[in-house]
Amino acid sequence: MPNYLYGVEYWGEFFVYPIKKFWMLLVDILLVNLALLLTINLPYQGVIHINFASYLFLVIVLTFVRLCCLYYFGLYNRIWEYASINELISTIKAVSTGSLLSVSLMMYMLPEPLHAVGLEIVNWFINIVLIGGFRLFLRIRQQGWRITPPSPEGRRVLIVGAGDAGALVAKEFENHYHQAVNVVGFIDDDPNKQKLKLLGHDVLGTREDIPRVVEQYQIEEIVIAMPSVSGKRIRDIVAICQATSAKIKILPGIFDLIDGNVTVNQIREVQVEDLLGREPVKVDLESMAGYIRDQVVLVTGAGGSIGSELCRQLARLSPKALLLLDINENGINDVILDLQEQNGVVIVPLIKDIRDWHGVAGVFDTYRPDVVYHAAAHKHVPLMEYNPEEAIKNNCWGTFNVAEAANQYKAKRFVLVSTDKAVNPTSIMGASKRIAEMIIQYLNQVSQTRYVGVRFGNVLGSAGSVVPLFKRQIAQGGPVTVTHEDMVRYFMTIPEAVQLIIQAGAFAHDGEIFVLDMGEPVRIIDLAQTLIRLSGFEVEDIGIVITGLRPGEKMYEELLTTEEVRKNPTQHERIFIAPPTTVDQETIAQIIAELKAGIFPDGPEQTEAWIQRLLPEFKLVRYEKSEPVAYHALYEIAGAKER
Numbered sequence: 001m002p003n004y005l006y007g008v009e010y011w012g013e014f015f016v017y018p019i020k021k022f023w024m025l026l027v028d029i030l031l032v033n034l035a036l037l038l039t040i041n042l043p044y045q046g047v048i049h050i051n052f053a054s055y056l057f058l059v060i061v062l063t064f065v066r067l068c069c070l071y072y073f074g075l076y077n078r079i080w081e082y083a084s085i086n087e088l089i090s091t092i093k094a095v096s097t098g099s100l101l102s103v104s105l106m107m108y109m110l111p112e113p114l115h116a117v118g119l120e121i122v123n124w125f126i127n128i129v130l131i132g133g134f135r136l137f138l139r140i141r142q143q144g145w146r147i148t149p150p151s152p153e154g155r156r157v158l159i160v161g162a163g164d165a166g167a168l169v170a171k172e173f174e175n176h177y178h179q180a181v182n183v184v185g186f187i188d189d190d191p192n193k194q195k196l197k198l199l200g201h202d203v204l205g206t207r208e209d210i211p212r213v214v215e216q217y218q219i220e221e222i223v224i225a226m227p228s229v230s231g232k233r234i235r236d237i238v239a240i241c242q243a244t245s246a247k248i249k250i251l252p253g254i255f256d257l258i259d260g261n262v263t264v265n266q267i268r269e270v271q272v273e274d275l276l277g278r279e280p281v282k283v284d285l286e287s288m289a290g291y292i293r294d295q296v297v298l299v300t301g302a303g304g305s306i307g308s309e310l311c312r313q314l315a316r317l318s319p320k321a322l323l324l325l326d327i328n329e330n331g332i333n334d335v336i337l338d339l340q341e342q343n344g345v346v347i348v349p350l351i352k353d354i355r356d357w358h359g360v361a362g363v364f365d366t367y368r369p370d371v372v373y374h375a376a377a378h379k380h381v382p383l384m385e386y387n388p389e390e391a392i393k394n395n396c397w398g399t400f401n402v403a404e405a406a407n408q409y410k411a412k413r414f415v416l417v418s419t420d421k422a423v424n425p426t427s428i429m430g431a432s433k434r435i436a437e438m439i440i441q442y443l444n445q446v447s448q449t450r451y452v453g454v455r456f457g458n459v460l461g462s463a464g465s466v467v468p469l470f471k472r473q474i475a476q477g478g479p480v481t482v483t484h485e486d487m488v489r490y491f492m493t494i495p496e497a498v499q500l501i502i503q504a505g506a507f508a509h510d511g512e513i514f515v516l517d518m519g520e521p522v523r524i525i526d527l528a529q530t531l532i533r534l535s536g537f538e539v540e541d542i543g544i545v546i547t548g549l550r551p552g553e554k555m556y557e558e559l560l561t562t563e564e565v566r567k568n569p570t571q572h573e574r575i576f577i578a579p580p581t582t583v584d585q586e587t588i589a590q591i592i593a594e595l596k597a598g599i600f601p602d603g604p605e606q607t608e609a610w611i612q613r614l615l616p617e618f619k620l621v622r623y624e625k626s627e628p629v630a631y632h633a634l635y636e637i638a639g640a641k642e643r
Contacts (some may be wrong), residue, residue, distance in 0.1 A: 019361070024076055024586060031127070032066045039122050042577040046321055059395055062098075066102075069097045069101070069249055070093070070095075072097075073091075073093055091131060091132045091135065092132070095128050095131060097125065101428075113466070115339060127344075155180060155181050155182065155221055156183050156184050156221070157184060157220070158185060159186050159219070160210070160222060160237060162203050163188070165225040165227050165251055170183050170198070171199065174558065178495075180421050186202070186203045187213065188201070189206045204217075209557065211243055211244055212244050215244075216258070219246045220246055221248075222244070222247070223251065224250040227251050240284045240435050257348070277319060290539055291319070291371065291411065291505060291506055292317040292319050292371065293318045293319065294318065294319070294320045296321045296369045297369060297372075298323040298411075299314070299322070299326045300327075300372070300402055300515075301375035301417075302325055302330040303324075303329075303331020303335060304328075306498065309497075309502060310502075311338075318344070320346065321346045321367065322339075322346065323350055324347065325352050325376070326350075326352075327353045332349045336349055341508075350366065353396060354376050354399075354402055355398045355401065356401075357401050359403045360405050364405040368409055369409075370412045371411065371414075373415045373417070374402050375417040375501075377395050377399075377417070378429065379419070381428075381430070382450050384432070385429075385604075386428040388604050389602055391599055392428075392432055392610065394432075396436055396595065397595045399440070400595060403439060403600050404443065406449050410449065413505050413508050416451070416453040416454065417501060418453045418513065422434035437513055437615060439592070445511070451511050452507070452509075452512050452513075453514065454499060454513075455513055456497055458518050467527075467531070470527070470528055474531060478540055480532065480543070480545070481544075482547070483524075483548060483549050486523070486525075487523070487525070487549075488521040488522060503575065513578040514575055514578070515578055516575060532544075532556050544602050584614070591610075
């Protein structure tokens with residue numbers, strides 16, 4: 001909501017509920033006076049005597065003090081029909097504060113001051129019971145005094161996870177879907193929770209008991225409510241659940257939940273992102289926002305998967321202006337539509353080619369960006385094998401243009417989005433990104449701008465990645481194509497990748513290349529099988545075909561070179577620094593001079609030789625194109641070998 005509407009919203013809300021607030025205030029006046037009357041006459045009857053004038057003054061003053069405290073702690077701005085433990089704590093704080101203020105008044109007013117503390121303790125307790133009890137009454141009344149059990153005709157649901165998230169999911173079902181959903185019980189691996197009850201529902205066993213529980217209690221739907229556990233645990237639980245007849249749903253992970261609020265609407269089908277083999281990286285963006293706030297920020301490649309999400313997250317960190325640069329006008333237009341709700345941020349769309357030095361320099365000259373995120377690049381490995389000179393022009397020359405402009409126009413920080421394919425590269429694309437890293441490390445030595453690179457694995461859901469391909473193939477009835485049965489990759493989600501990029505910008509100091517501890521890699525064949533099953537099919541129904549390695553592809557990816565293996569930690573436990581490698585200043589200066597002069601390699605052989613000037617160890621790995629092979633036959637062979 002726009003900032004200028006905040007006041008309107010507040011006062012509109014105030015006048016919508018005046019009668020309700022008036023009655024709450026009136027009831028509190030009566031309860032406070034009743035508490036005072038009980039305090040004076042019941043526990044100390046016949047012991048304390050005060051005249052009427054003193055009593056009236058005491059009533060007026062103490063009532064005023066109590067009501068001011070109740071107002072200060074927001075007890076008249078809450079919807080008590082949905083009260084929780086937070087509202088109870090606020091009530092206790094308000095009453096306790098009022099009691100502390102009242103002690104001095106009672107000591108002054110009472111003829112026997114020593115009795116004041118004792119009286120106020122009794123008065124405090126009675127106020128808690130009366131004021132808190134009244135609000136509890138409203139909460140119970142909202143539920144309709146419901147004591148009837150759920151309808152036996154409701155959908156029978158089993159919740160996996162008897163923790164906070166599981167309890168919240170059960171509450172949501174009971175409060176809003178009481179007749180439509182029948183929560184049968186919980187599953188939890190904690191031995192201390194076995195045979196206990198949570199919200200009146202039994203903990204029926206551990207994950208190994210899921211098949212038995214589903215059959216015994218005729219479970220129709222299983223909800224996995226464990227948003228913070230590792231992908232491996234989720235993967236194991238999903239595998240067990242898939243052996244049953246029940247539908248499987250999941251509460252989203254930490255990147256999809258906001259402020260810890262859980263609603264039934266957030267429960268969705270299990271997605272491949274839920275099955276990552278590691279815990280998602282947690283980054284406190286707010287603490288990192290200092291170098292973004294009130295700064296002019298440039299994002300190249302803003303229309304891509306990473307760039308667009310980067311723009312969305314940066315817009316929430318209050319930059320002075322956000323410059324969106326991309327040659328793809330459709331991508332830029334989509335991002336602008338997404339950012340329309342971000343008020344107070346100046347959005348500047350820039351349709352530019354990073355290979356055009358004059359265009360890039362013009363952007364820097366006009367807008368003078370303080371922070372630059374360089375995400376523009378050619379990224380598809382096989383395509384760059386067929387068009388090697390384009391990889392050099394875009395990923396090397398384009399990177400130099402943006403990085404040099406940052407130097408000349410004195411940008412404060414420059415963040416390069418790199419890839420794990422830059423490590424010991426065997427493809428043109430990977431080598432071009434490694435040279436891009438070397439370019440920023442070279443400029444870091446001669447510039448006041450802080451240059452930094454970020455290296456991570458494959459991003460789930462990005463344009464052209466394997467997951468959308470598999471989903472499309474499954475939707476078409478198959479088969480799913482996999483290049484090799486033993487191929488493995490590291491994976492992360494788009495929000496993770498973007499948060500890592502922003503975090504790295506805060507850590508930037510001396511040309512570092514940051515890498516993420518991405519845990520265990522995932523076999524692509526396993527990923528394909530999982531997606532098939534999550535789509536409601538069996539592998540035999542869709543089929544998996546081995547097509548052979550594509551040009552430039554590795555069997556596995558690395559995040560660190562041999563000389564970088566000794567990782568240096570950062571302030572973040574999951575982010576490490578790859579120490580800057582030695583850059584041949586003379587050679588890279590010569591290559592940059594050639595690029596400035598428009599001298600680029602032409603064809604695979606020239607490109608390979610050109611790369612070897614900076615990376616002598618580089619050698620293209622070429623594979624013979626093989627005939628597609630049905631996977632089930634290879635799977636049987638592999639299974640026999642394992643056995």
